[in-house]
Amino acid sequence: MNTNFIALFSLIIGSVLFHGDKKTSANNQGDNFIYQGRVEKTNNNSVILISSASSVSFNFIGDKCDVKLQSIDTWEHHNYVSIELDGEYIGRLKIEKGLAKTYPIAITTNNKVHQLTIYKATEASNGGVLFDGTTATVTEINHQTKKKIEFIGNSITCGMGNDTKEIPCGTGEWFDQHNAYWAYGPILSRALNTDFLLSSVSGIGMYRNWNDEHIEEAIMPDVYENLYLNKDNSKPYDFNFQPDLVSICLGTNDLSDGDGVKKRLPFNEEKYVANYINFIKTVYKHSPKTRIVLLNSPMVSGEKNTILVKCLKRVIAAFKKDKKHKKIALFEYAPMEPKGCGYHPDIEDHKLMAQQLESFFKKLLNEK
Incomplete structure (x- = not known):
């Protein structure tokens, strides 16, 4: 032919x-x-x-x-x-x-x-x-200039287990109930008319993960600078987003007891605080003009929440003399009984979380 x-x-x-x-x-x-x-x-x-x-x-x-x-x-x-x-x-x-x-x-x-x-x-x-x-x-599409928020976190921030309308909990794949559109960050951003970025990984922590003592798995400080939020550092993230506000919600997995089968050491407050401080320095390296707010966890309560909030206040205190960056803020969620899969918030829970944050974040975004 x-x-x-x-x-x-x-x-x-x-x-x-x-x-x-x-x-x-x-x-x-x-x-x-x-x-x-x-x-x-x-x-x-x-x-x-x-x-x-x-x-x-x-x-x-x-x-x-x-x-x-x-x-x-x-x-x-x-x-x-x-x-x-x-x-x-x-x-x-x-x-x-x-x-x-x-x-x-x-x-x-x-x-x-x-x-x-x-x-x-x-x-x-x-x-x-x-x-x-x-x-x-x-x-043609016009992209109007908006304030920007980056949400750093774990499965809660990802919206894991929140959408059970079509596939019930305990059925299908572990990610079948994921719906990041209805996670608290995007919901809040729509309410505040801001652009947003989610840098979040299920099961991840600040110094250890849900069921790993930072032996086999990477923690957030290991993956944050990588585009794919994994161990592959051959593709670095460009950090062009430049958020006005960075929200960090990490600690649920550090404080977790794991699966009850794999060996789990007691929570190490010193490691958690030290890693958190260094991680904030990494955030500042890439987004020097941002305002940072630390969140406790709606999935942590009782004595563990007391420990978590104590640690977050220690982290903030470490930057007390920092005149180069804006003051770090702290937000504490009201206690919640999550109704999603695997003791995660469902869509209605995420709406409540966003509602709790709305006035607080609005004030931070409007501060000079």
Whole structure:
């Protein structure tokens, strides 16, 4: 067969793939796509959503919008994204394992111009969600300047176990109830009209993890500067986000008793405080103008909460003479009986957490 004919045939076929519609690639349209959170742009016009609630937003016209998504990891499994259309949450979408697939988005409004935002519902440790473009007619999008908040934390901050509407606790995969869109950080940010970034990993701690004495697993100080929030330091995070406020909620796992089977040492207050102090210095290194607020945990109560708050006050006291940075604040949650999976907050609990934080964070953001 003539080689020129083969080349032409291949070109024609390639141009009509993706449901026969022209695909707008993920990163070749400049300002027409807005990415937030920890993301990685690939060499083939795709973008990987990495961290919890990392997102892509774009405007489009018309009544049809398909998006091409893929769950990517070292092993094949599904993932989840949450979809927001024209400012309204329209549900969570399961991204099936395997090659990239096309997912139609139901258009539920009559707006002339629609805005779609795809949020990664799962977390960095669940692998990435690759966004490989849309068939929609993409139009210009404006990103207004807003205050910025970074939320550093563990499973609570990820939104683990909070969405039980479709899959009950104790069924499916451990991440089947993840929905970072409804974690307290994104809820609070929407209420305050701020941009946000989640740097969070389930089970992680400041000096040890839920069931590891920092022997086999990395802790937050080990992974924070890495793009994928894991041990891979070949891809550093660029820290271009520059938050006005950094919220740190770590201590639940340091104070955990583990699974009751693996050997667990008594909580080491000195290690926790020392690591916390050094970690704050790392935050300041990358975001020197930020204001830091430390949170206790809604999953820690009684004597453990007393110990946790005591440690957090010690950390703050260590920066008492620091005139270079803004004063570190402390927020203490009211006691809570979490109703999500694995003694985690559910969506309604996260709403209450965000409500508790709202006036406090608003005041901090407005301080000069």
